[in-house]
Amino acid sequence: MAAGGQPPAEALPSVAVVGCGVVGATVALELARRDADVTVFEAGDVAAESSGRAAGICYDAFADAVDAEIAERALDRFRERGALTDHPYVWLARSGDDRSAEAMAEHVPRMRQQGRDVSFLDADDLESRWPTLETDDVARAAIARNAGYADPAAYTRETAELAVGEGADLRTETPVELDGTGRVDGEDYDAVVVAAGAHTARLLGEAGHPIPVKAYRVQALLTEQTPLADGVPMLYDATGGYYLRPRDGRLFVGDGTIPEEYDPTDWEESADGWFRENCDEYLDTAVGESVTESRSWAGLCTATPDGDPLVGERAPGLYVASGFQGHGFMRAPAIGEALANEVLGEEGIDAFDPTRFEGDESFEIVEGMTLED
Ligand SMILES: Cc1cc2nc3c(=O)[nH]c(=O)nc-3n(C[C@H](O)[C@H](O)[C@H](O)COP(=O)(O)OP(=O)(O)OC[C@H]3O[C@@H](n4cnc5c(N)ncnc54)[C@H](O)[C@@H]3O)c2cc1C
Incomplete structure (x- = not known):
């Protein structure tokens, strides 16, 4: 017990989020809302890469149960923010x-x-x-x-602003590298979330934790x-x-x-x-x-080799979100929420567990926008 009779406050986890596209911004917002100590490292500006170029098409028409549930949850969350035009x-x-x-x-x-x-x-x-x-x-x-559409760049920027409003420290124009020690930009974190879009595989590979994402x-x-x-x-x-x-x-x-x-x-x-x-x-x-x-x-x-993303803990304290096969924007509100939950010790999305692969698989790229499984 502390002197005043209050139990000591539990230390808040410190989390580095690498990348401030729609996925990184959403994870950062969800974590910051739950009082984690969040620092976001963005190499350029918010939504500088895929999230700033996307069409913003959103729907829940998936034949797979996990995909369908995630997409439905994401649509609900877009609507809560008034971000979706049905x-x-x-x-x-x-x-x-x-x-x-x-x-x-x-x-x-x-x-x-x-x-x-x-x-x-x-x-x-x-x-x-x-x-x-x-x-x-x-x-x-x-x-x-x-189904409906949203403005991906505007939504991502607004999400990043909300995260900052909840206390996240957003550092733009700050590219970082990972060396496998849990340190990012010279500081130690309890958890590191890599949501660096197309750069995620290189960053994780260099940290000694390869993932099969092309x-x-x-x-x-x-x-x-x-x-x-x-x-x-x-x-x-x-x-x-x-x-x-x-x-x-x-x-x-x-x-x-x-x-x-x-x-x-x-x-x-x-x-x-x-x-x-x-x-x-x-x-x-x-x-x-x-x-x-x-x-x-x-x-x-x-x-990815199986067309499903890699979302979750790749190595102790090292989390990843990538491999969205052209459907990353429409799923981001739900993916970010689930990954934040996992970082905070709750359930993630089993089907997207990144450890289902070794990381050195060779595979053909199959475009995401297709009617065939
Ligand atoms: C033309 C086009 C149309 C699309 N249409 C749709 C659509 O209609 N619906 C849909 O759901 N999806 C669509 N997508 C896919 C969607 O854009 C992506 O799945 C989604 O934006 C991925 O978000 P992300 O946050 O993972 O990656 P990104 O938005 O790429 O964000 C990654 C961020 O990480 C940063 N970064 C990279 N390396 C580092 C580093 N070393 N240090 C710090 N920061 C780093 C980058 O600068 C970038 O800002 C489309 C994509 C394109 C290109």
């Missing part, structure tokens, strides 16, 4: 693409078994709801109603303002291999995935000419005309 997510397969149509036929019932509000739509339904869409050759379509490049294009943006759902055309969504009166078109490993310190940040040309074709297929480009860019996503 908007349905439609995906379709066009005539002649039996493989995508069959994949949809298999996945939609499995999503429904998980309690997801997902159903098939026929081409007439599609056309009457979104007359802007080209539907003549649609062979199969489905709609996920628990960076791959994806691309996006934003059109000029167009009235077409008012008449589209969020769309994934499985046959064309692209997605689009409305954004502030423009159309955001994405994919151009290159399933090759990239060095996260040396990659082309501009979109490729072929992708920008393909966007004309994508738009023509989706809405019957092409729309002038406003800007385009590339970004990195991260892949």
Whole structure:
């Protein structure tokens, strides 16, 4: 007992969070809310990398129970913050693409078994709801109603500000390295959380705790303002291999995935000419005309051997969150919460336990935006 008769206050865990993208910012906020002593190290500015380049598409239409629960929890948390614009997510397969149509036929019932509000739509339904869409050759379509979009950069910055408001020490323009001792930037921490996006594998490898995460490049294009943006759902055309969504009166078109490993310190940040040309074709297929480009860019996503992320304790006191296969933004509110819980000694997400791999596995990159498992 302390002199005043009060029990001694329990020491608050000190936690270093490496990376202030949406995942690092969320972990930092959740930990700071629970009175941990949090320091966030960010190499550049908040949302400098993938979180500042993402489309912000969010949905809970997953066929796997763990994925579906995480996505639902994340949507709830986006809504609590007023960060989500509800908007349905439609995906379709066009005539002649039996493989995508069959994949949809298999996945939609499995999503429904998980309690997801997902159903098939026929081409007439599609056309009457979104007359802007080209539907003549649609062979199969489905709609996920628990879906919407957010502004990833704004959400990430706001999350970081909330974390600072809860007492976190945010150090931008502060790249750090890990040496496996638990020290970060010369200081000791009870726990270190590495949420450094595409750089996570290198940092952990150098600390002697390798993880099998590869960076791959994806691309996006934003059109000029167009009235077409008012008449589209969020769309994934499985046959064309692209997605689009409305954004502030423009159309955001994405994919151009290159399933090759990239060095996260040396990659082309501009979109490729072929992708920008393909966007004309994508738009023509989706809405019957092409729309002038406003800007385009590339970004990195991260892949794992089994397509599931690595979230949890990799070695004593060393935690990781990476490998989101292009779905890191939509899951971040729930992933950050679960990882903070684990750092504080509670349950994490067993299915995403990073120790399920040795770290030296060789594997092919499979893009995340696909209808196939
Ligand atoms: C074009 C595009 C579209 C996308 N669309 C969607 C979408 O619609 N929905 C969705 O869910 N996901 C989408 N994604 C994926 C999503 O962007 C990522 O999964 C998510 O942003 C990952 O967040 P993160 O915090 O893990 O990584 P990041 O946002 O990359 O953050 C990592 C941070 O770590 C910092 N860092 C790196 N090394 C160090 C170091 N040594 N020291 C300190 N800091 C360091 C970086 O500067 C960076 O800010 C998209 C991605 C791209 C590129």
